Amino acid sequence: MMVRYERPYSHAAHWARLCARIGFVIFVLSLAAHRFGPLTTPHFLALAGFAVTFALVAVLLAAIGLTRLWRVAAIGGTASVSALFYAALPLGFFFYGAAQYLTRPAIYDVSTDTATPPPWIKAPVVEESWIKRRPIVTPEDREAQIAAYPGLTGRRYDGALDRVFQGVRKVVEATRVGITAELGVENARADLEDLAVGPSEGADTSRGPEAIPVPATRPAPDIDVGIPGRQASDIVLQGEWLTLIVGFRFDVLIRLREEAETTLVDLRVSSRYGQHDLGMGASFAEEFLRALDAELLGIAGD
Known part of the structure; x- marks a missing residue:
């Protein structure tokens, strides 16, 4: 059986x-x-x-x-x-x-200028939640950033402010940063206007000398120069960036500063929630600066 x-x-x-x-x-x-x-x-x-x-x-x-x-x-x-x-x-x-x-270090805010980080145009609003963090970035946080990301530094380009600003605009669009506030953009526009020349005409000796207009004083940009890390000639862009897959939100600030015929670009990236950004802030900053180097290839300085 x-x-x-x-x-x-x-x-x-x-x-x-x-x-x-x-x-x-x-x-x-x-x-x-x-x-x-x-x-x-x-x-x-x-x-x-x-x-x-x-x-x-x-x-x-x-x-x-x-x-x-x-x-x-x-x-x-x-x-x-x-x-x-x-x-x-x-x-x-x-x-x-x-x-x-x-x-990765337990920090949520990274900056290419650790000595004087670019100040926010509008302080990011962080809603209360069960995810707690320190409201102020401490010097210890900056030291932890330097130790973890020693190569995260600003970029200096051998180009005029308006030229670098155009490149930054393109990279901002390519990296999906939504601009929410900006300051000092008229500084780049003023440089472009200075290059504009009226149409030339033949000299007429029969006419008397014309009155030469006296240039008016350029209006000062709407920038509070009393804030550490900000100058009247700076161009500052603030925006929001979301990670591609998960959608974690980061606040981004870009500062352009003209120094001795060169333009210095600094970046600040801050996670919207939590004390730890899991290294995503520094990763985005490095990606942004690499893209900017490629966009401004040929005028990058030391």
């Missing part, structure tokens, strides 16, 4: 797939709402934490299901493998963020 072996059913594998699917759906929907919708970063991180919790439980149950499959050939191998695939996305997000958190 032939005895037929009935394979046991792994309930752990079944629940693993269910938990992984729940975590996957929570993560994807919250990610989409954060990137393209009204969901704020604190709420997104809270929902992502729930998704990661479901994913971790799913991995544990999937491991039990695969162990049962190996030992007693229990049904549920497909469900366990499926659970691992669903859990990969939220867990990948979590472990990448954890690695950045442990390897």
Whole structure:
């Protein structure tokens, strides 16, 4: 008489797939709402934490299901493998963020000018949330930035202010920075107007000498020169930048300053939430400056 072996059913594998699917759906929907919708970063991180919790439980149950499959050939191998695939996305997000958190300094504001950072035109408004941080950037934060990102420095270009300003405008558009405020833009416009020459005409000796207009005093730009890190001749642009996939929000400030026939460009990037920007602020600043170097190729100084 032939005895037929009935394979046991792994309930752990079944629940693993269910938990992984729940975590996957929570993560994807919250990610989409954060990137393209009204969901704020604190709420997104809270929902992502729930998704990661479901994913971790799913991995544990999937491991039990695969162990049962190996030992007693229990049904549920497909469900366990499926659970691992669903859990990969939220867990990948979590472990990448954890690695950045442990390897990058706990700062949220970086600047190419650490001695006198460019001041904001309008101070970024940070809403109260469960993500706390120090309201003021301390000298220790700047020292941590210098130690972690020694190559993050300003750029000096052997070009006029208006020429460099045009390049900055192009890079701002290419890097998806939305400008929200600007100061001193008339300084670049004034340089362009100085180059404009009226149409030449033949000299007429029969006419008497014409009155030469006396140039009026150029109106002073609307810049408060009493603020450290700002001069009347500066051009300052402030905007907002969102990371491409997740949509984390950063405030960006660009300062252009003409010095001895060269133009100095400094950048400041600040995360909107939290004490730790996971290195994304410095990464964006380096990307922006590399793009500006490429745009102004040939006039970059030391």
